[in-house]
Amino acid sequence: MKPVDTAHSTQQVVLIGNPNTGKTTVFNALTGMNQKVGNFPGVTVERKSGSFSINHIRFKVVDLPGSYSLQPNSEDEQVARDYIEKTGEEDIVVVVADATNLKRNLLLCSQIIDKGKQVILVLNMMDLLQRNNQEIDIAKLQNLLNCPVIPLNARIGKGIDDLKYAISNYTYRKNSFTESRISSNVIDETMLRFNKINQIVNECTTKVGEDKSFLFTKKLDNILTHKVYGYLIFFSMLFLIFQAIFSWSSYPMDLIENGFLMFSDFVAGLLPKGILSDLIVNGIIAGLSGIIVFVPQIAILFGFITIMEDTGYMARVSFLMDRILRQFGLNGKSIIPLLSSSACAVPAIMSARTIGNYKERLITILVAPLMSCSARIPVYTLLIALVVPEDSTFGIFNLQGLLVMCLYLLGFLTALASAWVMSLIIRSKGKSTFTLEMPIYRSPRWKNVGLEIFNKVRVFVVDAGKIIIAISIVLWALSSYAPGNAFEEIEAKYAQANPADESIAATMAAEKLEVSYAGIIGKSIEPAIKPLGFDWKIGISLITSFAAREVFVGTMATLYSVGSEDNTRSIREKMLAAKNPQTGERLYTRATTFSLLIFYVFAMQCMATLAIVYRETNSIKWPIIQLIYMGILAYLGSFIVYQLFS
Amino acid sequence: MTLDQLKENERAIIKHINDESLALQLLTMGFILGEEVKVERIAPLKDPILITSGSNHISIRKADAKSIEVQKTQD
Numbered sequence: 001m002k003p004v005d006t007a008h009s010t011q012q013v014v015l016i017g018n019p020n021t022g023k024t025t026v027f028n029a030l031t032g033m034n035q036k037v038g039n040f041p042g043v044t045v046e047r048k049s050g051s052f053s054i055n056h057i058r059f060k061v062v063d064l065p066g067s068y069s070l071q072p073n074s075e076d077e078q079v080a081r082d083y084i085e086k087t088g089e090e091d092i093v094v095v096v097a098d099a100t101n102l103k104r105n106l107l108l109c110s111q112i113i114d115k116g117k118q119v120i121l122v123l124n125m126m127d128l129l130q131r132n133n134q135e136i137d138i139a140k141l142q143n144l145l146n147c148p149v150i151p152l153n154a155r156i157g158k159g160i161d162d163l164k165y166a167i168s169n170y171t172y173r174k175n176s177f178t179e180s181r182i183s184s185n186v187i188d189e190t191m192l193r194f195n196k197i198n199q200i201v202n203e204c205t206t207k208v209g210e211d212k213s214f215l216f217t218k219k220l221d222n223i224l225t226h227k228v229y230g231y232l233i234f235f236s237m238l239f240l241i242f243q244a245i246f247s248w249s250s251y252p253m254d255l256i257e258n259g260f261l262m263f264s265d266f267v268a269g270l271l272p273k274g275i276l277s278d279l280i281v282n283g284i285i286a287g288l289s290g291i292i293v294f295v296p297q298i299a300i301l302f303g304f305i306t307i308m309e310d311t312g313y314m315a316r317v318s319f320l321m322d323r324i325l326r327q328f329g330l331n332g333k334s335i336i337p338l339l340s341s342s343a344c345a346v347p348a349i350m351s352a353r354t355i356g357n358y359k360e361r362l363i364t365i366l367v368a369p370l371m372s373c374s375a376r377i378p379v380y381t382l383l384i385a386l387v388v389p390e391d392s393t394f395g396i397f398n399l400q401g402l403l404v405m406c407l408y409l410l411g412f413l414t415a416l417a418s419a420w421v422m423s424l425i426i427r428s429k430g431k432s433t434f435t436l437e438m439p440i441y442r443s444p445r446w447k448n449v450g451l452e453i454f455n456k457v458r459v460f461v462v463d464a465g466k467i468i469i470a471i472s473i474v475l476w477a478l479s480s481y482a483p484g485n486a487f488e489e490i491e492a493k494y495a496q497a498n499p500a501d502e503s504i505a506a507t508m509a510a511e512k513l514e515v516s517y518a519g520i521i522g523k524s525i526e527p528a529i530k531p532l533g534f535d536w537k538i539g540i541s542l543i544t545s546f547a548a549r550e551v552f553v554g555t556m557a558t559l560y561s562v563g564s565e566d567n568t569r570s571i572r573e574k575m576l577a578a579k580n581p582q583t584g585e586r587l588y589t590r591a592t593t594f595s596l597l598i599f600y601v602f603a604m605q606c607m608a609t610l611a612i613v614y615r616e617t618n619s620i621k622w623p624i625i626q627l628i629y630m631g632i633l634a635y636l637g638s639f640i641v642y643q644l645f646s
Numbered sequence: 647m648t649l650d651q652l653k654e655n656e657r658a659i660i661k662h663i664n665d666e667s668l669a670l671q672l673l674t675m676g677f678i679l680g681e682e683v684k685v686e687r688i689a690p691l692k693d694p695i696l697i698t699s700g701s702n703h704i705s706i707r708k709a710d711a712k713s714i715e716v717q718k719t720q721d
Contacts, residue, residue, distance in 0.1 A: 068671075068674035068675050069674035071670055071674065073667070073670070073671045073674070100701060101676070101700075101701040101702065103676065103700065103701075104674075104675070104676035104700075104701075104702060107674060108674075186670055187666070187669055187670055187673065190670070190673050190674065191673070191678070191679060194673075194678055211701075213701075214703075218686075221687065221696075225687060225689065225690070225696075226690070227690035230690060231690070315705070318705070319689055319694060319696065319705045320689060320690065322689070322693075322694055322705075322707070323689060323691040323692070323693045323694070324691065326707075434694055434705065434706060434707045434710070435668075435671055435672065435675065435704055435705070435706050435710065436704060436705045436706075437675065437702075437703065437704050437705075438696055438703040438704060438705055439703075440703075
């Protein structure tokens with residue numbers, strides 16, 4: 001069938017409504033998969049836009065952040081107000097209201113009518129209204145407000161066609177809610193509005209029985225916010241999320257990594273050997289793999305978070321945790337990003353969006369990477385094995401396991417302490433209040449969950465991905481190029497050797513890395529890292545592991561292939577055998593190893609995290625501050641530990 | 647008295663809110679001067695508190711509840 005031509009309407013449809021009214025569900029039902037997620041210019045408030053067609057006319061739809069009124073109390077509401085102010089006379093503002101809470105929802109509606117906009121009022125959650133034994137006289141409400149009123153049940157899509165029809169057939173009627181400019185004082189004005197709203201609500205609604213909507217929620221709250229069960233359930237929930245991000249995601253992640261390895265081998269085989277092939281395989285494909293590998297973790301975490309938000313459970317978590325976290329300048333909602341950060345800081349930082357207060361959100365983003373993430377595990381494992389034999393125990397505990405736990409704890413406590421310090425320094429945008437609506441419990445809307453996961457993954461891959469690829473290419477260039485003809489000299493040296501001999505090839509690779517720009521940087525920073533007990537080889541690894549912490553292990557493996565007769569020994573054995581050239585003693589003493597461990601606990605060794613912080617804070621300032629403060633923590637921590645143990 | 651002094655399940659009428667921005671915020675969230683408010687629940691660590699008025703349920707910190715003047719209703 002030939003597609004019919006569609007004309008683009010000059011009219012824009014703007015969705016606005018109180019939080020928890022199902023506005024996003026209305027947006028999803030209107031636009032389906034035709035949606036884009038971005039930010040409003042200059043702020044990090046999420047901007048969803050999309051489109052739908054009716055009668056061959058295409059309408060653009062913009063979803064504004066949830067707002068209680070046009071008098072802004074948060075960044076979200078400010079954005080919504082500014083957007084409403086800018087909409088043209090021909091645009092249509094759809095106010096989505098919770099039918100079970102008409103009085104409060106009509107406040108926003110009345111303010112928008114008085115702005116002279118073309119308003120359609122959508123009464124969502126009509127199914128709940130019936131269960132609450134209430135009825136609304138739609139025709140009467142329409143008359144009293146003098147604007148179209150559409151009853152809707154967005155969950156099952158009932159009424160969506162009526163809404164589309166009302167949008168495409170809108171005829172402007174001059175309208176105002178209040179007769180005159182009532183008062184210069186906003187509180188008095190709002191009170192007067194509520195007086196009139198009260199009259200309208202009383203005229204239009206009838207109670208046919210007892211309102212039972214809160215009974216279920218109240219019963220569930222008795223358990224979920226209980227002083228014992230409440231915390232118990234929450235920590236089990238966290239354990240489940242943690243488990244999912246940590247271990248379930250390893251299967252798809254291995255699959256992705258192996259897939260990329262096969263793909264890069266395939267590409268390497270296709271292209272002629274040379275700079276171009278090297279750039280594509282080791283720069284771009286390696287960088288891409290480093291991005292895509294995070295997708296399972298992001299998808300799983302956002303699946304859980306959206307379900308928690310959608311059901312109303314997230315508000316209860318904040319209710320339980322706020323008192324504890326507030327003391328450190330954080331918010332009840334900070335618990336999710338902080339704990340998910342022990343799997344991976346990237347999705348964790350994206351999840352900080354649920355924190356409404358600017359300052360608390362920023363602090364959460366800045367301290368989250370101090371939690372030990374899964375990429376640190378290979379580094380910890382390798383280094384701890386150098387100083388603690390596998391079977392040593394402390395009491396009934398395995399000493400290696402105990403050390404890993406201490407490192408996790410150190411990260412967590414440092415995150416809290418840093419948050420507290422930052423709360424004293426960072427200036428607040430507006431007062432920190434914690435007025436949070438507690439919505440009634442509802443089952444999750446799976447379509448919303450799916451769309452949210454899809455949107456979050458897309459934001460990460462597209463926005464953070466660009467920066468990660470760029471840095472990957474720089475790192476690749478640094479370790480694949482050397483000044484002058486240093487590489488040619490090394491190649492000449494081994495010209496007679498059998499190219500099939502793997503140990504020769506490894507030695508050559510190690511020598512090349514030593515003379516490369518990365519090697520030069522490693523050697524030139526040696527004086528700076530010497531007080532920490534590090535040599536230039538560690539220096540190179542610190543630089544290359546900026547791509548991702550686990551790269552440390554790979555770089556060490558390459559570097560320590562130098563001078564070894566056989567390739568059978570593990571990196572651990574090679575590092576154990578390494579000698580300090582000046583003293584002739586073991587290079588990886590306890591002091592050096594502990595110092596290096598502390599460095600990896602604190603240092604901001606992850607470009608993906610920096611890229612996402614840049615994306616989320618919309619400023620280059622915060623990732624730089626984060627890089628510096630975590631670098632200082634790492635340097636000082638390592639310095640103290642090295643001096644204590646040597 | 648102020649709202650933070652109420653025990654769980656006690657009701658009161660909102661008289662005055664000393665902090666203007668908080669007053670406006672609560673008003674837009676459906677907590678209207680002269681209407682009844684109930685302390686539905688106090689968090690396990692004694693702060694924040696869950697208050698209700700009509701169909702509106704919100705959680706606020708005790709520090710904010712302190713600036714809400716109320717008159718307890720007898721039941």
